[in-house]
Amino acid sequence: MYEFLLQSLRKYILLSPEEADLLVSRISLRKVKKKQWLVTPGEISKTDYFVNKGCFRAYYQDDNGHQYITKFALEGWWISDILSLYTGELTKLYVEALEDGEVIAIHKDNMDQLFDEIPQLNKYFRLVYQKALVNASERVLCTISQSAYDHYMRFLTQYPNIEQRVPQYMIASYLGITPEFFSKLKAQAVKKIS
């Protein structure tokens, strides 16, 4: 049941059977239906989620109702409002399931305890965050330095095969452009090739 998560941990650190058991005792599995939310604005985020199955998006909605997708998460990714989890401030994000799926939930308090009980976990998350930081930095650079089309190309390499799983207007939102303009971009790209 938790094999996939343990496998992810073992990519970076060694876990004794006892530690693995301890970990498992402090986490829980949660099934979610398409369009359900894991996080909604106004709460204080207390849980970190590991995607076991399915596809999720984190997005922000401004006062005019416009949505901006900040992140997608597929199998093996962590997703939460890290800002709220870290600072205790109110969440401003939604985290929504784009398909029926399941996540492994770890409550902040259990997490803190686990960090003491299994110090190696600090290393695991150090590496996870480091990787996420590299991604975020590259995305920032792309956004300020490249045209929307180049930015799109980079997106495809970071999220391979995601185009089959999420509607096009969400990809546009992630890229920071409108669905209409995104559609025109793709039309032009086809012309260029031929």
Place this chain on the structure above:
Amino acid sequence: MYEFLLQSLRKYILLSPEEADLLVSRISLRKVKKKQWLVTPGEISKTDYFVNKGCFRAYYQDDNGHQYITKFALEGWWISDILSLYTGELTKLYVEALEDGEVIAIHKDNMDQLFDEIPQLNKYFRLVYQKALVNASERVLCTISQSAYDHYMRFLTQYPNIEQRVPQYMIASYLGITPEFFSKLKAQAVKKIS
């Protein structure tokens, strides 16, 4: 000499005197002059830097010679090409001193050793990266959701008092706009107030 770094560590973790000594034995102080580089494209980054004094920028330069600033670092910040440091790929970034200053340099190999010798260091960097990730995520959100002016306002809260230390065209570059347009933005802002 290394007091400032130790102080930063102690904000998040406890260090015994022995551990502090061990740490100090594996790091070095490096003085840099204005316009000197800590990192230049084409190398493989092997060192992480902690800013003890001064002001630095990381930037990318494209084939047309355009520069894009991805990060500023003031006293107490870490700066490096984390991508190259992490993956071993060639750096594409410059890291340059904007003032005479000094950094504390930690070589990757020493760092890895220290992570084993002082496991708590994992926790420190987990938290440092987590914070940096929160910042980067907010920056992404701002860039795709807000106008250049709002984005500028947020910048000021993240880097207070930096306007006195770096030229305006670099702030424009960080924000992803041209110096000319940035100048016009500020002119309009003054009008609004009066």
Place this chain on the structure above:
DNA sequence: CGCGACGTTGATTTGCCTCAACGATTGTGG
């Protein structure tokens, strides 16, 4: 002093947005 670095301002162009209309597809209840 004279040069280079930096900031400003204006004219023009371009990338992307907004609004609106229109197919295509999917899902759902009668």
Place this chain on the structure above:
DNA sequence: CCACAATCGTTGAGGCAAATCAACGTCGCG
């Protein structure tokens, strides 16, 4: 199994934000 609505993608006309290019003013510094 069909009618209908809802969701999603496409296309076009017009508008705005920001880029580009060029000229000019100002300051600090060798």
